Amino acid sequence: MRSGSLLCFLVAGMAATTFGETVDIADKIVNPLFKGTAGACPTNWACDGSPAPGFASYAPGAAQYPGGSLFATSAYSPTVLSGSGTIQQKTTLFWIGGNTYVLNLMVGVPKTEPNGTTPVVGWPQTVRLYLTAAGNAQVAAFDIKGPDQAGFVSRSVNFTLPVNSPFNGEPIGVLIFVSATQNYSANFAIAPACASLIDGTVTNSIEDTTGIRGAFVPKLGRTLAEAAQYCGFKEFDWQQTITSWPTPSSLFLADHVTRQTAPPSFLDPPLGGYGYGFAGRYPFYYPWDSLATTCAEYDKPVADGGTCILPVINAAGNTLSFFDSPYEPCFAGGAGAGTASCNGKTILAGRFLGFTADVVGVLPSFVANTNCIPLKTCVDLGIGFSWKSNFNGGTAGGVFAVTASDVPADPTGGIGGVSITSVRQTTTYTGTPSAPAAPQTLAAGYACNGTYTGTFNGTVVVSPGQNCTFVNGTITGDVLANGGNLTLSEVLVGGGVQITGNATYSIGDFTNITGDLQISNSPATTAQNQVCSATIQGNLAFQNNGSPAQIGSALPSSCAGNVVGGNLNVTNNSGAVGIFNNTVTGNLACSTNSAINGSGNVAALKQGQCASF
Numbered sequence: 001m002r003s004g005s006l007l008c009f010l011v012a013g014m015a016a017t018t019f020g021e022t023v024d025i026a027d028k029i030v031n032p033l034f035k036g037t038a039g040a041c042p043t044n045w046a047c048d049g050s051p052a053p054g055f056a057s058y059a060p061g062a063a064q065y066p067g068g069s070l071f072a073t074s075a076y077s078p079t080v081l082s083g084s085g086t087i088q089q090k091t092t093l094f095w096i097g098g099n100t101y102v103l104n105l106m107v108g109v110p111k112t113e114p115n116g117t118t119p120v121v122g123w124p125q126t127v128r129l130y131l132t133a134a135g136n137a138q139v140a141a142f143d144i145k146g147p148d149q150a151g152f153v154s155r156s157v158n159f160t161l162p163v164n165s166p167f168n169g170e171p172i173g174v175l176i177f178v179s180a181t182q183n184y185s186a187n188f189a190i191a192p193a194c195a196s197l198i199d200g201t202v203t204n205s206i207e208d209t210t211g212i213r214g215a216f217v218p219k220l221g222r223t224l225a226e227a228a229q230y231c232g233f234k235e236f237d238w239q240q241t242i243t244s245w246p247t248p249s250s251l252f253l254a255d256h257v258t259r260q261t262a263p264p265s266f267l268d269p270p271l272g273g274y275g276y277g278f279a280g281r282y283p284f285y286y287p288w289d290s291l292a293t294t295c296a297e298y299d300k301p302v303a304d305g306g307t308c309i310l311p312v313i314n315a316a317g318n319t320l321s322f323f324d325s326p327y328e329p330c331f332a333g334g335a336g337a338g339t340a341s342c343n344g345k346t347i348l349a350g351r352f353l354g355f356t357a358d359v360v361g362v363l364p365s366f367v368a369n370t371n372c373i374p375l376k377t378c379v380d381l382g383i384g385f386s387w388k389s390n391f392n393g394g395t396a397g398g399v400f401a402v403t404a405s406d407v408p409a410d411p412t413g414g415i416g417g418v419s420i421t422s423v424r425q426t427t428t429y430t431g432t433p434s435a436p437a438a439p440q441t442l443a444a445g446y447a448c449n450g451t452y453t454g455t456f457n458g459t460v461v462v463s464p465g466q467n468c469t470f471v472n473g474t475i476t477g478d479v480l481a482n483g484g485n486l487t488l489s490e491v492l493v494g495g496g497v498q499i500t501g502n503a504t505y506s507i508g509d510f511t512n513i514t515g516d517l518q519i520s521n522s523p524a525t526t527a528q529n530q531v532c533s534a535t536i537q538g539n540l541a542f543q544n545n546g547s548p549a550q551i552g553s554a555l556p557s558s559c560a561g562n563v564v565g566g567n568l569n570v571t572n573n574s575g576a577v578g579i580f581n582n583t584v585t586g587n588l589a590c591s592t593n594s595a596i597n598g599s600g601n602v603a604a605l606k607q608g609q610c611a612s613f
Contacts, residue, residue: 049085124180191230244354334392350583382428
């Protein structure tokens with residue numbers, strides 16, 4: 001430390017943890033946003049340095065961060081003149097050997113000093129975070145790098161105290177040290193690790209069989225605005241993706257001409273909205289610029305005098321709510337089934353509407369009406385839920401489909417309803433916004449060796465040694481696999497799929513095969529293959545296979561049943577095969593299989609080994 005730095009502590013009643021934990025030090029920091037009198041040392045902190053006071057509190061404005069500061073207040077190192085400073089606090093935690101300690105330090109480089117006129121050149125030459133013990137003994141030290149100017153970034157550190165450390169049982173302190181030449185400056189705030197605020201925070205429930213409610217409530221008593229700041233975002237919103245919307249569809253886009261179907265999946269509502277509204281929300285479920293005044297659920301339509309019973313953000317500012325109550329009258333028994341609104345057809349039995357709803361963090365760089373995830377202007381946090389519905393709208397629903405609804409659908413006279421298929425409570429966000437790899441498009445049908453998306457016009461052939469994964473896209477021709485590994489997820493296949501020989505496969509997640517699915521002549525292996533949550537409009541034939549497979553499973557959350565528009569035939573297989581929860585328009589016939597089990601299947605006629613399935 002530079003001479004003149006005063007190292008002192010704030011001591012309170014100490015809090016201990018148990019061996020082997022991961023401890024977020026920020027949970028026990030008092031005044032983590034460094035609030036206080038402008039120009040003075042922040043409340044509950046000890047400051048020292050030259051020039052005095054070494055560190056000080058202030059409220060960053062547009063002169064410092066033209067795009068907006070993540071924090072209403074922060075600490076700054078007053079280095080209009082060259083010098084150094086320290087700011088420190090003793091927490092109520094004790095060091096325990098074997099525990100891992102984490103701290104999330106938010107750091108920023110302003111454009112100007114707090115006076116709004118003196119320019120800041122850049123990040124100071126030395127910025128160091130110390131974790132300390134009694135007597136201000138140094139336990140661990142970390143050099144902290146700064147962000148681009150006029151921006152904040154999260155810098156997380158972690159340290160595991162050795163079991164035999166001499167600091168066992170001593171109080172944990174935090175100290176920040178800055179040394180810089182003239183006009184180099186840094187801003188600081190301390191935030192709990194984002195995961196500690198948002199893991200395990202999503203709840204949901206089914207309302208009157210036809211609707212679904214969800215809520216995101218940050219932990220540790222933080223508001224949505226505070227949690228967004230700590231995680232490095234401008235705000236949170238929901239993003240809903242429709243993964244399955246079968247044909248015939250009566251869901252029209254805003255042009256009142258295009259019928260929307262899935263796969264491939266699409267954001268709900270899409271750019272431009274639907275024929276009945278919701279323009280201006282894309283790419284989020286709720287309008288990002290007016291969340292505080294938007295209603296998630298009304299008791300009845302606004303045109304009929306409806307009252308808001310569930311705001312998107314509650315009065316306390318700590319709950320982000322979600323609601324939807326979709327219906328598709330092209331389902332059997334619906335008002336549109338077999339009529340012109342459904343192209344004179346009815347959706348196959350067993351089909352459903354599929355949805356995923358996730359919480360996303362919106363970055364300050366977001367631009368309206370742009371797909372923010374690939375542009376790195378928002379982040380899917382990976383927490384949310386998946387659900388499905390086969391509600392046909394009942395007698396009050398009309399002849400056209402509705403989704404992204406803010407009014408409960410009337411279940412009177414209706415068939416079907418909502419079910420929740422999975423809930424995701426652990427965030428995939430690591431604290432640094434990142435975009436997924438740029439989607440690949442398949443250049444040639446024989447070259448599928450990797451992960452691909454988009455539309456491929458033609459037939460895809462998978463050969464031994466290839467690993468072909470196709471997601472959220474369209475293949476206009478057939479898919480032929482005579483070896484290698486084939487994965488199809490949320491894919492519309494214009495032809496059929498044929499899998500033969502030593503090929504492994506996973507067909508599912510709302511894949512729609514227009515023709516037949518034929519799986520045959522696989523040798524005996526231990527590889528577990530599967531066909532889950534797919535629609536095969538033709539026949540499904542599974543014969544002469546030595547490798548095990550599941551066609552649906554007893555646990556729909558891991559492998560849901562399939563919809564087969566023709567027949568499902570399972571014959572002469574030596575490998576174990578499970579047949580569960582499939583809906584077959586034709587017959588389900590099974591014979592001469594060595595090891596077969598199943599249940600929950602619906603078919604016009606069930607025969608042979610599957611007669612009781």
